[in-house]
Amino acid sequence: MRVGFFLREAVRATRRSSASSFAAVATVLVTMLMLGVFIPIVQATNGAADTVRSRVEVDVYFKSNATKADEARVRRKILNVAHVKRVMFVPKAQALKQQEKSDPAAYQLLGSNPLPDTFQVIPTNPQYVLSIRNALTPNGANGKPGTIDRSVQTVSNKKTDTKKILQVTNLVTITAAVLTVLLVLASVLLIANTIRLSLYSRRREVEVMKLVGATDWFIRWPFVIEGVVVGAAGAVLALVVLALTKVFVLDPLASSWTLIATPKTISFVALVGVLMGAGVLVSALGSGLSLRRFLRV
Amino acid sequence: MAISSRHRSRTRRRAVTAPVTTRAGGSESAAAGRGNRSVIEFRNVSKLYAGDVGLEHATFSIRSGEFVFLVGSTGSGKSTVMRLLIKELEPTDGTIRVAGHDLERIKRKRVPYFRRNVGVVFQDFKLLQNRTVYDNVAYALKVTGGTRKEIRAKVPDILRLTGLSTKLHNLPTQLSGGEQQRVSIARAFVNHPPLLLADEPTGNLDPDTSIDIMRLLYRINRTGTTVLVATHDQQMVDKMRRRVLELSRGRIVRDEAAGRYTRDETTRDLANRLRAPSAPPPGVM
Secondary structure (H helix, E strand, O other): OOOHHHHHHHHHHHOHHHHHHHHHHHHHHHHHHHHHHHHHHHHHHHHHHHHHHHOOOOOEEEOOOHHHHHHHHHHHHHHOOEEEEEEEEEOOHHHHHHHHHHHHHHHHOOOOOOOOOOOEEEEEOOOHHHHHHHOOEEEEEOOOOOOOOOOEEEOOOHHHHHHHHHHHHHHHHHHHHHHHHHHHHHHHHHHHHHHHOOOOOHHHHHHHHHHHHOHHHHHHHHHHHHHHHHHHHHHHHHHHOOOOOOOOHHHHHHOHHHHHHHHOOHHHHHHHHHHHHEEEEHHHHHHHHHHHHHHHO | OOOHHHHHHHHHHHHHHOOOOOOOHHHHHHHHHHOOEEEEEEEEEEEEEEOOOEEEEEEEEEEEEOEEEEEHHHHHHHHHHHHHHHOOOOOOEEEEOOOOHHHHOOOOOHHHHHHHEEEEOOOOOOOOOOOOHHHHHHHHHOOOOOOOHHHHHHHHHOOOOOOOOOOOOOOOOOHHHHHHHHHHHHHHHHHOEEEEEOOOOOOOOOOHHHHHHHHHHOOOOOHHOOOEEEEOHHHHHHHHHHEEEEOOOOEEEEEEOOOOOOOOOOOOHHHHHHHOOOOOOOOOO
């Protein structure tokens, strides 16, 4: 009886103030789309960063003019370093073949092989990666880290790569967070405005309710529900758009372009839950804001 | 802030030693049958609006079952009294008791439950324009948690009492002013509150319709409900011959508990008397 009453009142009010309701629904829709797109993206980039981090090895890149003798000398030096388990030689031709698999067209375009010969140094335990790297890059005369041999171009423990990827990840995360916060704010304010208009158009009802002795929450509930209806409508629309995108755009792509499917991302069911929850929360917040300011019961 | 004001009024209450009797002896006997219980009691109540006086040291009491007029020109404080009575306003000073409850002690959360015991009628009816007569009255029950069964039982009843049985499904815009005021009274009385307040109930109505409304209010009064009517319709007040409280610039300047009427007058007699061109001398004098 009471719930039915609240719902009827809320729907009645939503219909009456359809213009501002529409604005609020549209904003919530955009916000939820944003969330729905960015949650998987942030997860994917984080996943990529993790993959890189888990590949614990030290790569020793030779200069392009290094000779076989240089390589043999460096291999001996590396094997002398503590905690080194294995040293794998990856000739530039093999490296090229590996890279070409991921993007043949681009490497064909290059013509010559830009890749250097590489030693992949596997530590006995991942924790020794840093000490191995330090051993391979002793401080030179100028105090800066040099290399153990003049034929070695650089030594990388993927730390720099990881860092770069983390930077990108952070950038994506921060951008997403800022945009989301702004959009959430806009949604809250627009819902607050919708409720405020609704309060205004129903001030007579509110007055009568107060006069005949309706409790504060009895007066508030229809407005809270109105806000939540608006928020939920936005979230549902966003989910419909996301679902259509997933089924018609992402899924066909994923089968042909494996990269997208690789990182583990949030399941669609969980995303539905998150977005609906966020939508309802945002709208409850917006209604609450207006009710606090404009409904002195 | 609230605590300090409460404290102040408590000391004031202690200071009041003499029992408050503002009523003339004449009507005592008339009210005796209904007991001596005060439904409304104002003790030294003042209300200031940002420095302006709304009400100044008002002291009076109204007993259960009385029909009282509150008269005075615009701005004399009639509406202030009404709004204080439903705890829409807080007095600056003094104590108000309604049906034995000290209004100041009613917690904010309990105010709605308190208001269910006070019916209120206004000059501008305050009806919901997009709902039918039936729905307007049912609304009051709905929002106070009335069940469907209760609504189905009570609403037709009260609409019969107020003479609106044929207008159930009309919208307020399709009704005359008098009919709209009846709807508003029906809504105020559907819960059968022990106290009914009417703020200028005939302010927008022609004299004939006003008499009908007064007759209805009197009928409600005869069911045992205490009725307080604020009005500036001097003629009506004179003809009705009921207790009159007059306010002027926030002060109670007259409390005429005229004992010149019989409580057991029928509503028809009352209406006939009101309709008479000039009020004949009352039978009981």
